[in-house]
């Protein structure tokens with residue numbers, strides 16, 4: 280069979296839109312962040328419906344290059360980042376395969392095929408269709424050489440908001456979530472005292488590789504968990520072998536009550552300070568975000584902890600402004616104190632009206648120097664730059 284000339288895909292991806300999955304209700308924040316990341320001064324068209332669980336940012340031709348450089352990790356409200364290159368609407372009920380396959384023939388081959396829907400109850404009804412249609416489409420594409428499993432990195436995504444509409448896009452290796460719909464499917468661990476435990480588990484998955492996590496959380500390390508009760512986050516730390524000071528006026532529950540690795544202190548989380556520095560500070564207090572941001576920086580500045588994962592509870596309105604305020608505090612104070620750091624944030628699947636933030640202090644030049652060559656070596660630059668403020 281002769282095949283039509285295919286568009287060159289890797290170097291010349293014809294991006295028409297950026298398709299972003301998010302928690303239903305956060306479409307506006309999700310789209311605004313992406314528009315800001317594009318750095319365009321003109322009006323950009325964004326398309327979304329409230330509570331739909333996704334947003335599309337239409338990309339004018341001259342911004343395609345800028346669009347390619349958008350990083351998944353820098354978008355707080357985005358669960359999945361897809362570069363959309365084509366859409367079909369009004370698909371016929373009786374035969375969707377023919378038009379979809381026809382449309383795909385003009386492009387180069389892909390490595391994988393994923394069919395996805397928004398994370399809404401309505402769209403979940405489409406999951407059966409996606410499975411069946413996906414299997415048929417995959418076979419047909421494979422037969423025509425449109426799927427080549429040994430190629431690297433181009434995951435073709437067919438995103439179905441409804442049965443008549445499909446957006447075609449690519450999720451790029453290293454710049455995407457590896458989870459279906461961008462939702463980590465984590466099992467509730469046996470014995471955990473609250474579902475919040477999944478928040479910290481997810482944060483660790485999102486912010487670092489497994490190898491990195493095994494390095495950063497090691498047996499014998501010490502952590503402080505502020506706002507710890509009933510103990511879900513403490514449970515995660517204990518499971519990784521850490522000793523935990525659990526600070527909360529409320530009771531710890533289940534296995535975290537009286538656990539030998541846990542010291543429960545009924546104290547005010549804003550006042551508690553450890554006798555000696557600890558490795559980790561985690562914090563899940565339901566408190567004003569600005570107060571929490573300042574508290575975390577206090578600890579980092581005083582050298583009481585080296586890294587921190589914490590939640591910022593968001594207001595109902597002006598959420599991006601609140602985040603910007605908090606990040607302004609964190610970045611401004613750490614930079615003023617001459618502390619190098621990395622900063623990441625995500626609205627996790629297990630987060631509701633909140634985001635989760637990870638700040639890590641990088642070793643100072645002096646610490647590098649001592650580590651490399653005792654106290655005599657030449658100063659060594661860490662090479663790492665402070666993270667940029669996340670886009671609004």
Ligand SMILES: C[S@@+](CC[C@H](N)C(=O)[O-])C[C@H]1O[C@@H](n2cnc3c(N)ncnc32)[C@H](O)[C@@H]1O
Pocket residue numbers: 472473474475476505506507508509510511512513526527528529546547548549563564565566
């Ligand atoms: C969302 S719950 C934490 C859930 C916990 N991370 C878990 O996984 O089980 C918030 C906790 O913060 C605590 N809290 C709020 N203000 C506090 C304060 N000033 N000092 C200490 N704990 C505080 C509350 O008592 C509550 O137990």
